[in-house]
Amino acid sequence: MDLLHGGDAAAAAAICGTALLAAPDNVDLLTLRGVALLACRRPRDALEPLQRAVERAPRFARARENYGQALLQTARLRESVEQLQEAARLDPRSETVRMKLGHALASLGAGEEADAVFEQAFGLAPDRGLLAEAGEHLREGRVQECERICRELLARRPDEVNALRLLAKVAGESERWGRAERLLLRALERAPGFHDARLDLSRVYKQQDRLEDAVRSAAEAVDGNPHNPNAHYLHASMLALTGRYQEALAAYRRALDISAFHPAAWVGMGHLLKTLGRTEEGIEAYRRAIEQRPNFGEVYWSLANLKTFRFSAGEIADIERRLAEEPLDEDARVHFLFTLGKAREDQGEYARAFGAYAEACALQRPRVAYDPVETEVINERIRNVFSADFLARNAGLGCMDPAPIFVVGLPRSGSTLIEQILASHSQVEGTAELPDVGRVIAALSARHPGEAYPEAARRLEASGWRELGESYLERTRRHRGGLPFFTDKNPNNFPSVGLIHLMLPNAKIIDARRHPLDSCFGSFKQHFAHGQAFSYDLVEIGEYFLEYRRMMRHWQAVLPGRVLELRYEDLVRDQEGQTRRLLAHCGLPWEDACLRFHETERPVRTASSEQVRLPIYSSSVNHWRHFRAELAPLIEILGEELDGWDP
Template sequence: MSSPATGQLPPHRFEPNLAGLTPAALQHLQAAAHAIRDGAEEAARRALDATLALTPAHPEALRLYGLLHSRAQRHADARNALQQAIAQWPDYALAHSDLGNAQQAAGELDAAFASWREACTLAPDAPMPWFNLGRNLQQHGDTHAAIEALQRAHVLAPGFLPALILLGDALVHAGRFDEADASYRAALALHPACGDAWRGLANIKTRPLSAADRERLGAALRQPGLAVADRIAMGFALGKLCEDHGLYEAAFVALNEANTRLRQLAPWHAGAFHAHVEAMLAASARLPTATHAALGHEVIFIVGLPRSGSTLFEQVLAAHAEVEGASELPDLEQVLSEESARRRQPLLQWMSAATTDDWQRLGLRYLELTARWRLSRPRHTDKLPSNWLLGGVLGAMLPGACIVDVRRDPLEAGWSCYKQQFYRLPHFACTLTDIAAYIGDYQRVMAIWQAAAPRRIRIQHYEALLADPAHEIRELLAFCGLPFDPACLDYHRATRNVRTASAAQVRQPLQRDTTRAGHYGARLDPLRFGLGMPTIR
């Protein structure tokens, strides 16, 4: 749930290498850099060609060509240009770092990490290679190594806010909450209106912020000239803080204002999404029957609404000796995007034309990309809530996979979504009416697919776990084909990294008092009405 933080790096030798450029070539190169920044590809290409005409095969011009190709998603061309630059200047750390980015975009993750680590070796006193390495380690689930790299970046550049913020995030995911708190507060000492720092503190949900924090946050929000992103993040943090202090009217006002600003950045269109859902249902009905029914048995998908307990159920499963908790993985989306790029068609256009062999190939590609999660345990979870929309696709692609559809009281789940800032925009959670519409589409689709494949899809109710955890956990394990493991009953003792906003909550014993919506009365009537529930007003 993290967003990129902002900040300035001090001047350092991890910079473009301009040695050997004539004044005219340098002028062309600077023009190319500006054009790449502004997205003007043709202007950038002309400027780079002019640079290379004056200084043939100059590594910095080749590096910028690599960046230009990367922006246009020409991954092979980007790699070639960057590798040519490195062939001439093998110790050019910046080119190695950029090569890692290009390799990652091409799906060559092992090569990418080798390039990022090489950049750190070549420029060990530069903060940016360590920051890049730490950021990518964190994104790919290696939280402990990410912490070490981000700590190194912070030591080298104490005033670099992004390193402090991402270090705080990584420490939260590792369950090191005192250190995370200190990292976020160090960022606030540098920039009291740092929205990402307030977001991080508020997301340690088991530690309510203090009245003094409320005063500081309010003062920061009154500063003139705040960046929109900071104002939005601080608004969500203020809403959480006010709710924790029982100030429900103030909480609703703060959250409503933050969501309004967030929606203005990228409005969600419920009607368009509903049409997309209908098209997905129709296309899924025409998918072929898989011939290898066990393909994907290694995977347990956890889907549903955000903020419905999916991280809790993943933590239960990850406590099992046979299951690795992988959290929210991008790999399924990557596989489908790769196929769309290969066919030059969006998913909905090629779904019905794909054969059984095609879907098997895509399933094997997913298992290849996720193999790192099964190095020590034979099975892994994939907990991206929005994968519910691909329930039909998964039946053709990974028919042996289990799908756990986590359900929570829709009013509580919907209100919890409204309180959480989501960074992937547009998002349905910015208005109560859009939330209700999204819930309706989700529940209707999953009911259809669960009725068609009850052995593959389990509807798991959060409230049922609260009422009888031992029974529900045994039933869940049995559905997944797992023998009972008593460690699953003590899931909160598991030491795995948790990379979601619930990282603190799932490290506590089961909390039965999780209802909050009732405090807001008629303010939530638009959500109640959309859900078909009686309104209060």
């Protein structure tokens, strides 16, 4: 029992199993082994000892309660209800039995009966009812009400760890990650075996960009409860974020060995296999997720987002049926609509494809926060601060390490292709879209609470520029091996060219450009996992593009020759000539491997991961022409920006 309370359920189950060899009919041991196996997330294994306990002691309420729980977790719902009803009759004062009975009735579809049983449970344990009420407030977005209830509970019971965990979630809602961390650590001090809190702590560390701490916390959850598939799943996710892909793959497999019914783990493994270039295995993983959760829209989009994958006519018809008939939540509907747009586009049904994309974007736009006026204002402030005079006065003060190669621009403009070419060079490490320039900016703003970036840059002393560069290099170290150079292809770094120039004077910068309409429409029809909130409205995309060009013209004016503009269309038409130009800008000697970039084996995380594993092709050039009529509002906004491009 001490082991079970201490969080080592696996050891408790093993000890009970050994003891049962000598006393096979001991009801207490049978029940304890079943409880321990349930704590290990092994409900099927728990059925046998708990059934034996019930058979030997029919009036033992605790054995029936846990037998009912095991039946519930193995989807034997009617049997679960029968056992839990009998347990409730045997122990009329037990609120835990009634909570489990309520869940079983709800799973069976008996909503009114379930509500009545929950009310009985809350009457027997008012604090449990208050916690349930607080959780409901949080799910519905009533954060203040949740916080009020949790504080009331903690005033009476300072060690109520569930209330601490809920308060940490409240803190997370407002991105107060430091407070969330402190609350979870406090809960774990009081209950070291509270594995859900430890998993939450891993997620909080991730939000703070403390990825090694996130991995460690998830690993501790695995150690404490090695039979919990969710712990292995989260551990795998965190390992993947740190680039430890083979370890992550092994952790996903362990999660699925414990519970093959785990759609999220199948999706995570599919993403990882795609990143590693093991496309067919990734597709199979995605299909397993669909089998287990047919309305899991994200998985369908993951298949569509392979770009080289094609849905069959039957699969497209099934997607259309789900959109028309199934009660999909908004997130699933958005994913299905983007998927349908891609499937129709692949079939050459361009007008119908655009209709699906437009409907998807109309649903997604209210779900993201984006203010185009705010974007224009902050970019104007950046241009005002990083003037020619300011740049000249602070030139040469940064960290002189030449390792970083930045690829900036707009999404869907060929940056992954440029990165893949560079990463095919023996001296260049291809990384990903790194968030670290933004983190450096956030840290700079934090130094001067009354004066945020970009104005805070004016407060830097001479040594401050070198410190910023060194900070960036230290932050990115986890993504790098031992090669002399590395890429950072975060397209959103284009407003930060001046900052990059001052903190890393020897870094190379490339502006990835593509026909404005292909670039803008490519973003419109891409459902981004995060960021790029400007991309769900054609007018806002057009205005964002104009702001991007205004910013790049500023850098060209104040830092002439500092940024190489490389057009996707030029690279397609003259691969060798443009590749030589790219390598020369980066100070790299010629290597033939850069022309055979599609043969380079490396993880690629972006939407273009499959495309850059193919030889260069021209079918994406001027693809926008298929949608000329639908893109009329965008064409009008872009105006003169289209001059000089193929009409």
